[in-house]
Amino acid sequence: MTVFAKEGFYKTKVSGIAKAAGVADGTIYLYFKNKDDILRQFFSYLARHIFERFQEAIGQGDTAVEKLRNLINRHLQECQNDKDFTRVFQTESRQRRKLVKIEIEKISKTYLALLKQIIKQGQAEGTMRKEIPLDLSARLILSAVDGVVNNWVLGGCKYNMQTTTEPLVDLLVNGLGVGSQR
Amino acid sequence: MTVFAKEGFYKTKVSGIAKAAGVADGTIYLYFKNKDDILRQFFSYLARHIFERFQEAIGQGDTAVEKLRNLINRHLQECQNDKDFTRVFQTESRQRRKLVKIEIEKISKTYLALLKQIIKQGQAEGTMRKEIPLDLSARLILSAVDGVVNNWVLGGCKYNMQTTTEPLVDLLVNGLGVGSQR
């Protein structure tokens, strides 16, 4: 991932990955079918493991808003902890659509499911509006968080992204407008 | 752009572009320094022309919320009108970061400036909250809209994206929560 993160999938040479891993070029092919497969396995790994942690984060909140806050916070935290991973994901999930389509969709769907579940709980609690289509709300939240991460990546991963959690949740929950508008 | 949109920058052959353009391979090089330059000129063109249209859209609204709605609507509309353009932008602005860094930053900055100007007006009008950092609000809106577009692209550009405008603006302005929460 360190190597992919630096120059992107296409500019990365298999020999470069081998060198970074301290093995011979040929050795790569004992563990990966081909270059594409390296990326695919990365996405596959992500898809399998990331949600346990998200689930865990949600578990630590009671109300819907708390859960949302915890989820977003953990999301930003994880991204921050593994910059290379994040960078590769942000970059290649768009570029190599066909290759990782299945994994991306799986990740995306699971994430959206988590969000919908939170929103549903909020609606049941009476703390979240019922007029807005569930799908749209979920997608919009995902987009917003993804956008924040993307912005951070494009800016060179410099600032501490977790400071964004609080105002982000505030904005998502309360909106840009003043209450009287509604 | 049609060709880039289909397979991405790296999988696109210059000869493929030439063929699609109905000219000889060499002719490409009369107008572009090299393959990279084709992409760079595309982004450069975008940077120069897109904002006139956004500006125009904003001009057609009076209140801040109206302006926001018009901007977002026009944004989604333009993306919809040129799917190839949009797809290339969404994909390659991430992938070929270094190459188009300058153009991307220009586009991003100008867009954010438009948003901040709208939010400021809203705050002056008393229709938009002052507690949230201007920068964050603007970036979040951009991220959200970008996320919607990205989602549309990943989904194959199938549904009509403009139906999203209304609930999107509602969500951004009024938030996910019910009023009493604040």
Next chain:
Amino acid sequence: MTVFAKEGFYKTKVSGIAKAAGVADGTIYLYFKNKDDILRQFFSYLARHIFERFQEAIGQGDTAVEKLRNLINRHLQECQNDKDFTRVFQTESRQRRKLVKIEIEKISKTYLALLKQIIKQGQAEGTMRKEIPLDLSARLILSAVDGVVNNWVLGGCKYNMQTTTEPLVDLLVNGLGVGSQR
């Protein structure tokens, strides 16, 4: 020739020649069949005109040694007067053997004929040795003069080559050894 002299035949672009000549690329092809033909015509021109001047130089001497001195002097002078011409000749007569074979052979033969004629006269005068094969003597003189010129070209055409005439002729006529050796 200025252009050929700078980078050699192969690195020279027809468009570069056109630019130097102040005409359009296509115009070149009104006067030359192709790129090769430009070089061929150059050698052809040389073959046709250079010997008049050499002949003239020889005409201004009486004894064989005088004639030899005048010929060599004129040879070095002409080379010095047109550095580009000389450089192209020195370089391309070797490189593009097949292309200019005929012209080179013509030039070479005529030059050798001049030299043989001089040596014959010297032998008749009793001032030049008869033991050495005429052919070899002539070729050796040509080689030596050519070598001097080549050396001058390789060194960047800096020094005044005509100062070489006198010692060169001395060496050729009297040899490196002291008289008693014979």
Next chain:
Amino acid sequence: MTVFAKEGFYKTKVSGIAKAAGVADGTIYLYFKNKDDILRQFFSYLARHIFERFQEAIGQGDTAVEKLRNLINRHLQECQNDKDFTRVFQTESRQRRKLVKIEIEKISKTYLALLKQIIKQGQAEGTMRKEIPLDLSARLILSAVDGVVNNWVLGGCKYNMQTTTEPLVDLLVNGLGVGSQR
């Protein structure tokens, strides 16, 4: 070298070299940085190895004239033994001046040093004239030998060049003129 010798550097295709060497195109690039480098390494090799043999030849003579004869003889012999090598050297040392400038100069300087050393010895012995500038004599001898080789190459490497040694040395040492002239 066989391939370069046939058509010259520019007309030679890397794939042609690979084919002649019985390897794949890409293999060439495991040993040479690029096409230019093949030529450069050739000249570099020459520069490193040829002088041991020349030195050896000189060592087998006692008097200056003997040493000169042995050097020239060995020079012609080596050229004859490797026609392709010789042809490439004769051709490309002129054509690709910049590329092999350093190597050429090294070869040239070392050769001239050998010659000067011989002439000095001759002058000490009293068998070689002291009036002619050392530099010029050396350069002239080099030019003459080079000229003989060049002539042989241009003529298609047909005749036995070593028969030229004796009259060449005679001419260089005793000159073209009869003794009484001095």
Next chain:
DNA sequence: GATGAATGAGGATTCATTCAT
């Protein structure tokens, strides 16, 4: 299992030449 030299298909780019204006 690990290696890394060898492979060769593939593609960007150049530039001599043409020809409609």
Next chain:
DNA sequence: AATGAATGAATCCTCATTCAT
């Protein structure tokens, strides 16, 4: 006659992949 935009054949070089050791 002169132009120069357009052409497309030609070739260097890269790099994913293989396989004998």
